[in-house]
Amino acid sequence: MRILILSRNPSLYSTQSLLRACYRRQHYARVVDHLMCDLLIDDNELSVIYQGEKLEGYDALIPRIGSSVTTYGANVIRQFEEMGVFTVSRSDSILKARNKLRCYQILASNGIPIPKTLLPNFAQLDNMLIKEEFDLPVVVKLPESTHGLGVILSESYQNATSTIEAFFRMKQKVIVQEFIAESRGSDLRVLIVDGEIIASMKREAQEGEFRSNLHRGATGRIEPISEKEALMCRRVCKILDLDVAGVDILRSDKGSLVLEVNSSPGLEGIETITGKDVAGAIVRFIEKRLRKRNKYLVGKAR
Numbered sequence: 001m002r003i004l005i006l007s008r009n010p011s012l013y014s015t016q017s018l019l020r021a022c023y024r025r026q027h028y029a030r031v032v033d034h035l036m037c038d039l040l041i042d043d044n045e046l047s048v049i050y051q052g053e054k055l056e057g058y059d060a061l062i063p064r065i066g067s068s069v070t071t072y073g074a075n076v077i078r079q080f081e082e083m084g085v086f087t088v089s090r091s092d093s094i095l096k097a098r099n100k101l102r103c104y105q106i107l108a109s110n111g112i113p114i115p116k117t118l119l120p121n122f123a124q125l126d127n128m129l130i131k132e133e134f135d136l137p138v139v140v141k142l143p144e145s146t147h148g149l150g151v152i153l154s155e156s157y158q159n160a161t162s163t164i165e166a167f168f169r170m171k172q173k174v175i176v177q178e179f180i181a182e183s184r185g186s187d188l189r190v191l192i193v194d195g196e197i198i199a200s201m202k203r204e205a206q207e208g209e210f211r212s213n214l215h216r217g218a219t220g221r222i223e224p225i226s227e228k229e230a231l232m233c234r235r236v237c238k239i240l241d242l243d244v245a246g247v248d249i250l251r252s253d254k255g256s257l258v259l260e261v262n263s264s265p266g267l268e269g270i271e272t273i274t275g276k277d278v279a280g281a282i283v284r285f286i287e288k289r290l291r292k293r294n295k296y297l298v299g300k301a302r
């Protein structure tokens with residue numbers, strides 16, 4: 001197979017791990033920076049042009065789309081989708097998962113438990129609504145935060161309100177969320193490929209920190225998840241139509257809650273901590289899907 005990996009940086013661990021998995025399974029693979037791709041639509045013909053070269057003849061796409069370039073990345077993926085290239089993550093699903101509010105709306109309406117969340121927009125900022133709805137401390141976060149940057153713990157309503165005001169002044173939306181104190185600075189990262197739980201780990205924030213992102217100095221260790229949590233993760237993937245995802249879970253007194261869904265989950269932490277071959281699972285998934293698809297196409301041609 002000919003596999004194209006969309007990634008801004010070929011030297012990143014995740015990109016390298018995917019490349020190695022492709023080579024190990026005898027596939028041709030190439031890394032392309034999606035921000036260096038131009039999209040041409042000409043008389044019903046779509047093409048992706050990379051530094052003057054038309055990208056043609058690829059069987060599958062593995063998008064590794066970072067948070068800062070989701071919209072353009074999704075445009076590039078959609079172009080490939082319309083060109084008939086199989087993609088591990090579809091553009092619509094990536095966009096749904098990326099924005100926390102949008103993701104919560106979809107998950108909650110499908111019965112998935114999430115932390116109580118508010119998107120303030122109109123309420124006066126001497127903010128009765130926050131006082132009425134949330135106990136202290138309260139979490140204020142950017143709908144598109146990443147690596148824990150843009151996630152703030154406010155110990156007072158006054159602090160929450162002035163934080164929100166500051167973001168509003170910069171024309172930046174924020175969400176307010178109940179703080180799940182019981183999780184004690186830890187969360188679970190569950191890696192799912194094709195509806196199967198490939199790996200799971202617990203991440204624990206460093207001393208004096210409530211954010212359990214590895215990028216914020218948290219440590220990780222293998223942690224099994226319950227049958228109920230596994231079921232919930234599979235349902236999340238189904239609802240968002242994601243075949244590869246990192247689902248983050250907070251264990252609360254009310255049960256396990258979905259905190260976040262990552263459509264391009266980092267592989268370094270989960271592979272090195274759990275020893276599981278996530279990249280290999282992704283490549284095997286592509287093989288399986290393409291076999292199915294080719295069978296269907298051959299059947300149709302007959």
Ligand SMILES: Nc1ncnc2c1ncn2[C@@H]1O[C@H](COP(=O)(O)OP(=O)(O)O)[C@@H](O)[C@H]1O
Binds near residue numbers: 139210248260
């Ligand atoms: N409502 C919350 N209650 C408890 N801890 C939280 C809450 N929201 C975020 N955290 C902590 O902060 C970390 C980062 O928050 P998250 O919403 O995942 O943003 P990011 O996308 O930047 O990682 C989480 O992994 C978790 O440890």
Ligand SMILES: [Mg+2]
Binds near residue numbers: 148213260
């Ligand atoms: Mg997170």
